[in-house]
Amino acid sequence: MTIYDIAKQLNVSPATVSKVINNYPDVSVKTREKVQNFLKEINFHPNAQAQSLSTKKSWMIGVVYYEETGVGLSHPYFSAIIDSFKKSVEAEGYSIHFGSKNSRLMNDNYLDYFRYRNVDGIVVFCTDQNDKQTWQMIESDIPVVVIDMKIDGATTITSDNELGCRMAIDYLVGLGHRKIAHIAGCRGNNWASQVRERGFIEAMTQNQLPILPGFIQYGQDFTFESGYQAMKLLLANSERPTAVFSASDLMAAAAIEAINDAGLRVPEDISVIGFDDIELAKFLKPKLTTIRQNTAELGKNAAKLLVKHIDKIQTEVDFVVPVEFIERQSCKKI
Amino acid sequence: MTIYDIAKQLNVSPATVSKVINNYPDVSVKTREKVQNFLKEINFHPNAQAQSLSTKKSWMIGVVYYEETGVGLSHPYFSAIIDSFKKSVEAEGYSIHFGSKNSRLMNDNYLDYFRYRNVDGIVVFCTDQNDKQTWQMIESDIPVVVIDMKIDGATTITSDNELGCRMAIDYLVGLGHRKIAHIAGCRGNNWASQVRERGFIEAMTQNQLPILPGFIQYGQDFTFESGYQAMKLLLANSERPTAVFSASDLMAAAAIEAINDAGLRVPEDISVIGFDDIELAKFLKPKLTTIRQNTAELGKNAAKLLVKHIDKIQTEVDFVVPVEFIERQSCKKI
DNA sequence: TTTTTTCTTGAAACCGATTTCGAAAACTGA
DNA sequence: TCAGTTTTCGAAATCGGTTTCAAGAAAAAA
Structure with a gap:
């Protein structure tokens, strides 16, 4: 009909x-x-296609995320944001459509795909700063919002990582810790990882604490396995930290495991604090003290900004969402 | 151009x-x-729209899931399946598009939405058997695959729940347990919950074990909180179980928590076994013994079946994916 | 009542592809 | 060389909407 x-x-x-x-x-x-x-x-x-064809508006938002870094759909942090993002854009009349490198189209990049589909806007997740594809999209004429990374010339949404790091370190210092180590997300271009490492260093400096040699160890894409190895290195260090600030909850979980496997206990011997507050955090033994990223707000604001961008109401903003300190049981007074 | x-x-x-x-x-x-x-x-x-308009093929697959039951995008079981599903359909040239009840369209059901978008096929997740919308879609002319539920007249994919239940109970029986309780997913129309409850009963019968009064307790949509309550009821029972088979890992986690809170220990006092094998399972203390659903296979086969259905190669199949027994540390010989 | 203004309406062009079908062009073979 | 085939090509219709604009109808003003 x-x-x-x-x-x-x-x-x-x-x-x-x-x-x-x-x-x-x-x-x-x-x-x-x-x-x-x-x-x-x-x-x-x-008929949506007929409508789009003549109005040049598809009411679709393209979503990309980077499987390579392991931060795929099944990462709880990512899926929580998408969930909230989805609800918000739907309230504005849009639907979400996943980007793909398609065998049929033989496109080798997402921008081409989104052009083909005529999406009205794109949201990009979790990528590194040098990613060519991300730049392609940002520099295109399609409105883009980037989540979890700041980039000049792009609209971005991030958590207040600096604040989070400060909260974590101040808390540990308040408990009397001075020998605090850091497990970074990865060595390389991951924005969140870099920012948290810098945040750690700054917070330590502000507390006039030295960062002892070997007290920053690197994971690989925030994974459990790499966190475990990093913690092992910290334990093998000549000086042993009394507290560890991990750049993600998953690596914090790994750290706890490594500490236990070394015959030590959390928090009695070593305090551990994470970042993210994924569901897992409250199931760990001990329950993980961590910095919560507000995924609901991240998703919601990403949606708002993107829609504004599409409606040409505003462009290029760096939106920062507050984080929250979640005290549980993985840290202890020294 | x-x-x-x-x-x-x-x-x-x-x-x-x-x-x-x-x-x-x-x-x-x-x-x-x-x-x-x-x-x-x-x-x-x-231009995709122009192409679709004249060929009547959109190369889009609609995805629906039911937020109400808490089995949303952020549930690890769901997102893992979607992830695998996405990869498989992309290999066939399709992309995935999320269904929405849209403020702009004022549609109050998913079928209308998918009609509007002209999706070539639909995959439906996790619903109850009486859900009107699911029926609407199945009875429509659009090819549909249902995941996690069997329905007459529809192509469905499910895990081998019966086998999973048998594995769990046989294992517990092998460890010497006779007083085995079950925490069911929910009281109501949830298919997986019903099937696992029935599977539990059958497996017990086959082992010639009685199901003691009050030994089946019901959660609410597989949530942690409801699992905790269910376990509390089991503990308050006049006869105490020596082992608990939970219909989901999340509720198993809750059961462990409840057992600990009651001053008892897992597995020394009570053995606990879960279902799903979500990431969480290996982080619990003790690490959770459970039945693994093969999310990769579920997603992949859902994609295959749907594409076949679209190509009219076949219709109406009930595909069952094997489960796997994962032994960890939450069960012990009696 | 006539003129002017404001409301309604629909013909037609357009969005960017696909596909049918007739005709022109290029080959056959005799 | 010419009739008969086979290739190659493109005009035009189609998919299902939107939007402009001219014109007719109705209402308001004179």
């Missing part, structure tokens, strides 16, 4: 039907009601 | 350009190469 069929049935023109659907003012009340009733009756929904 | 522009540039007709793009045979080698080279040069991608 098309607007042509409807037009014929009602003895009006397709143009009129279209106008009713789109709430144009130049339709008389009588005609409008006649058409509206009929539309309701047959539960008419226009 | 459209095929018309290209046609003009190359002094051919739009029809010819289209034919080259779609590998029609009736184009001479010379012309074909001329066009192909140019397409490459300008990195041309046709």
Whole structure:
């Protein structure tokens, strides 16, 4: 059933039907009601493709994330943000569509894909600063919002990582710790990882504490396994830390495991603090003290900013979402 | 840049350009190469909407899941399946598009939405058997695959829940347990919950063990909180179980917590076994023995079946994916 | 009542592809 | 060389909407 069929049935023109659907003012009340009733009756929904073709608006938001870094759909941090993002854009009339490198299209980058689909905007997740594809998208004419990374010239949303680091270190210092080590997310271009490492260093400096040699160890893409290795290195260090600040909860979990495996206990021997507050955190033994990223707000604001960007109301903002300190049981007074 | 522009540039007709793009045979080698080279040069991608409009094929797969039951995007079981599903359909040329009840469209059901978008197929997740919307979709002309539930007249994919239950109970029985209780997913129409409860009962019967009064307790949508309450009830029972088979890992985690809070220990006092093998399972103390659902296979086969369905190669299958027994440390010989 | 203004309406062009079908061009073979 | 085939090509219709604009109808002003 098309607007042509409807037009014929009602003895009006397709143009009129279209106008009713789109709430144009130049339709008389009588005609409008006649058409509206009929539309309701047959539960008419226009064809999205035809609509997009002529309006050049698809009401789709493209979503990309980078599987390579292991931060895929199944990472709880990511999926929580997407969940919230989805709800918010839907409230604005958009739907989300996942980017793909498609065998059929033989496209080797996401921008081409999104161009092909004519998405109205793109949200990019968790990537490194040198990623070519991310830059391609940012520099394109399609509105883009980047989550979890600041980039000049792009609209970005991030958690207040500096604050989070300060909270963590101040807390540990408050408990009397002075020998505090850091497990960084990775060595390389991951933005969050770099920022948290810098945040750690700054917070230590502000507390006039030295960072002992070997007290920063690097994970690999925030994974459990790499966190475990990093913690082992910290334990093998000549000086042993009394507290460890991990750049992610997953690595914190790994650290706890490594500490236990070394015959030591958390928090009695070593305090551990994480970052993220994924669901896992409260199931660890001991329950993990951590810095919570507000995934709901991140997703919601990403959506808001993107929609504004699409509507040309504003461009290029760095939006920072507050973090929250979550005290549980993995840290102890020294 | 459209095929018309290209046609003009190359002094051919739009029809010819289209034919080259779609590998029609009736184009001479010379012309074909001329066009192909140019397409490459300008990195041309046709307009998806225009294509869909004329071919009536959108190369999009609709995905629905039910937030109400808490089995949203952020549930690790769900997102792992989607992840695998996504990869498989992309290999076949499709992309995934999330269903939405959209403020703009004012649609109050997913079928209308998917009709509007002209998706080529739909995958439905985790619902109860009486869900009207699921039925609407199944009975529609759009190919549908349902994950995690069997329904007559629909193509479905499920884990081998019966086998999983048998494995769990046989294992516990092998360890000498006779007083085994079950925490069910929920009281109501959830398919997985019902099947596992039945599976529990059958496995107990096969082992000629009685199910003591009050030894089946119900959670609410598999949540932690409800699992905790259920376990508390089991502990308050006049006879105390020596082992608990939980219908999900999350509820098993809750059970462990409840047992500990009651001053008892797992597995020394009570053995606990879960279902799913989500990431969490290996982080619990003790590490959770559980039945692993093969999310990768579930997603992959859902994709395969759906594509076959779309291509009209086959319809209506109940595909069952094997489960795997994962022994960790939450169960002990009695 | 006539003129002017404001409301309604629909014909037609357009969005960017696909596909049919007839005709022209290029080959056959005699 | 010419009739008969086979290739190659493109005009035009189609998919299902939107939007402009001219014109007719109705209402308001004179």
